[in-house]
Each structure stands twice: as structure tokens, then as C-alpha cells.
Amino acid sequence: MLRYLTGRILGLLPTLLVIVTLSFLILRLAPGGPFDQEQGLSPQVRANLDRAYGLDQSLPVQYAHYLRGLLHGDFGPSLRQRDFTVRELIAQGLPVSLTLGLAALLLALAVGIPAGIAAALWQGRAPDHLLSGFAACALALPSFVVGPLLALVFALHLHWLPVAGWQHGMPRYLVLPAITLGLPMAAYLARLMRASLIETLRSAYVRSARARGLGAASVLWHHALPPALLPVVSYLGPAIAFVVTGSLVVESVFGLPGTGRYLVQGAIDRDYPLVLGMVVVYGTLTLVLNCLADLLYGALDPAVHHA
């Protein structure tokens, strides 16, 4: 098992290298440079700036330099936010983004799974229709519409919660962002759970468990639910990617000091090291978490064996 695990994680390295290389190439080949927007920059100063950041060297040299830095955990300096290295910037924002992502994921699981179970148990009746309609709406509504609307109602009109801001992660400030980010995931999970539980409840072993005279609750808990949860586990991988992109918008809506703004602002400013650093950090995070979700699936599903 351990050998399988290390093998899987090592297998991610080539993928990561390809991603970094491609991003590096595309960003450097793109027209426009990080210092284009500065007014009245004399050619002399510009040349000095380029030299200071190593931008005057040939592309392969820059690439080799960048990779060498990465091996030491050095993402280079930010080109636009002077006096900050990319590592410092990401280290500042990452805890905020991770807190938000985790809160949203937990909320989605806590709401989506019970809702899906309820819809499956009342299949075709009022609660099912209500929940399915709600889920369809939650899936169609983009987070940048839901976020402002929630803020409009719960912060500006009812004054229950703050409109925006972070305040060192005080729970009050986390509620609306986490709901905005978690709602579509909860809806998707509910749909997944409903479909999978309905299918399991029809299966032969559930029928035989009933035939043995087990109570409805016991059949649900011990026989139907464990296998029905498998699709939920396999959704965890895509959910991670969803949280990463979704938090970009949610952070922007609620003015949270997460990492999302670095990616967007970095792309607008052509701050190459910052965007690349984000790609490396989030690429690694997504790949590793996806891999772990796969392993969890393998551990839970008796039909999968890791040789």
C-alpha cells in the first residue's frame, strides 16, 4: 500500500513539470511585459529593471533558473508588488483561501448528503420535488450573483452578518462566503446522493436485507448507505478543483484577503513569477488531493484492489 502511495505521488511529478513548463512558455511568449504600465520609464531604468529581475537573459537560462529556485522552495520575487517575494504573498493568502474552501466543503457535505438522502427516501413526492427544484436553481445560479444577493439581504437589510471583510477569520465573516461557495456543491452532492441511493435501494442485497426482517433504519444505515456514498467520494476530486476556482470569485465578492486576487491581478499585471507560483501551488494541491480522493475511493470500494 505504501509503495503504491509513493508511486502515485511520484507519478504526479512529470505532470506537474509539464504544467509548469507550459505555463512558463505561454506567459513568456505573451505580448506585453510587467513594466509596460509604468509611466515615464526611461529606457535606461527599464533595462536596469529587466536586468535586476533577470528578464534580459535568454529564455532557457531563465527557465533553468526558475526550476532551480523551485527545488529550493523559492518562487522568485514578485515583479509588481515590490519588496515581496511570491512565497510571502502566497503564504499570506493561502490560509484564508484554505479556510474558506474547507468551510464550504464541510457545509456542502453537511447539507448536500442529508438532502440527497431525504430526496431519495421521499422519491417522487413533495420533499423530493422541492429539493430537486432547489438544487437546479442552486446549480444554475453563478456565485457572483448569489454572493451579492446574500450580502444584500442578510447584511444590508437584515444586518445579521457583515457585508465583507475577514477580521482574522472570525466565524461571522466566514458565513456568507462559505454559503456562497458551498451552495452549488451542496446541490450537486444532493443530486448525486439521491441518484445513487435510489439505485442502491433497488438492489438485490437491500431487498434481501429487508426480507431477513431488518428494520428500515438498519437497512438504510448498514446496507444501503455505505455503497451509495461511493459516488460522493469520487466527486471529492472535482470538488477540490471547483473550490479552488470558485474561491477566486467569492474572495473578490466579499473582499477576502485570499490568494485569488494574486492570480487575477498577476495576470493583468503580467507578474510572471506570481502567476507561475499560483499555478505551481494550486496545481500541486489539486493533483495531490485528487490522488488522495482516489485512494480513499479505493479503500472504501471493495471491488478495487491495489496490487
Place this chain on the structure above:
Amino acid sequence: MPEGSPDRPRAWQRLWRRAGARTALLVLGILVALAVLGPWFSPWQPQALDWSQLAQPPQLGHGHWLGTDRLGRDLYVRTLYGLRLSLALSLIASGVSLLIGIAWGSIAGFAGGRIDGWMMRVVDVLYALPYLFIVIILTSLVARGSLWVLLVGLGGVGWLTTARIVRAQTLALRGREFIVAARATGLAGGQIITRHIVPNLMGTVLAYAALTIPQMILFESFLSFLGLGVQEPHASLGNLVYGGAQEMESAPWMLLGPAAVLVALLLCLNRLGDGLRDALDPREY
């Protein structure tokens, strides 16, 4: 002729029989008609500033029907122009991503072996990244503010799933008798793909395409919301919602009008896509 064609009228009938899909189609028709014809009914221009009517709430009669923004621009006309842009962009981007996806998937599936392995490996690698990263990196290739940014970014991501679906279908078709017969007559690989394989997978691809369009609208408004897509003074549903969210404390109508249109559009397209998939999917019946 494609194999699916005798079924197609029945698929449409099945779609029409669903009340949800019928309503969605109707609302969608109204939205498209509004996007095309709507601005003509209003005396205002999308970028004209009305200094006497800054940030006015909606008024009926001969005023601004959805109110005005901070600069006195009419929000009814701007929302419809935004809707028009979103629809056009998403259709083109879906078309581009379908073309790339069909070409990539059918070539990989038909070639098989090592070529297939490498081509699908590329798709896997791109799949591993959150799509927004790819879009943001791709958008840096083109000057900011041009519409090409969106087309490149959106088309460049949307093809991944299509490529996978098409490849799987091609693999299934490759061993069928009519393909073997085409090969035996000495037809070149490219011609087999365009004449025999692609027409046969159009049914599946179309059902998927219906779900691509709302996704593209969502991506477009998402990027415009973040400031990476359509730029002022042009209106798109994304940057209108962004502008509205900035002002919602004092002028909620700036958010509510564009947001309502965007939500209605996405809901209808999703409902229609689901309906189309069910209608084309024989397992449901």
C-alpha cells in the same frame, strides 16, 4: 446518412412533451428575441450618458425601464446588449471548442496506439488543472480587452470533455463493419474520419453541446466579473453584475436587472440541455 437521423424528429417530440423543457424553450425564445430586437424599442443608446438621470431607479412610461447606472447609461439597453454579447460569444466559443474536441478526439481514437496515448495524455494533464488557470494563462496571450481573449480562453478549455466523449465513441465505431469496409476500399484515414466517423457521433456530441453553451455563458460572465473579459464601456452580463454589486447598497436595481436576466438564461439553458440529453438518451425510455 448519419444513423441517428430517423430518430431525430422523435427526439424533438420527446423534448417537447416535457413541460419543463417547453417552458425553458419559450423563455429562451423571448430572451433571444429581446436580445436581437429589444434595444430598438428604447430611445436610448448603450453608451450614451444621460447627465440629468444619474443612478435613477427603474421607471415605467418613457423613462429608463431598468434604471440607469452611475454614469446615466440606460440599463435596459445595456443589459440587452450584454445579453446579445454573451449569447454570441458563447455560441462561437462552443462552436470552436466542439470543432477542436471533435478533431482531437476522433483523430486520437482512430489512430490508436501511441498517438492516442500521447494525445489523451495532454487532455489528462490539462484536466488536472482547475480550468480557470488555463483560461487565465491563455488570456495573457492576447491583448486585454479584446474579445479574442474570451474566445481563445473559453474555446481553449471547453474542448477537453468533448475530446474524451468523441474518442470513446470513435473507439467503439472503429471496429464496425462499415468502417472496415471503407478501409478495404482504400479510403484514406482522414476521409474515413470526416465521412464515416464524425457524422455518426454527431447525436452524442449535440446532446453534450447543449450543455456546453450555458457553461460558456457562465465562464464569460465569470471572467468579465473578475475584470479579465469584456471591458467597459462595452456591456456584458458579467461586468454589469459586477458593476451592480459595487453599487447594491444605494442602487440595488443595478444588480437585480442584469442578474435576473443572467439567471433566467442559465436556468433555461440548463433545463433545455438536461431535457435534450434525456430525450436523446434511449436508456430513459
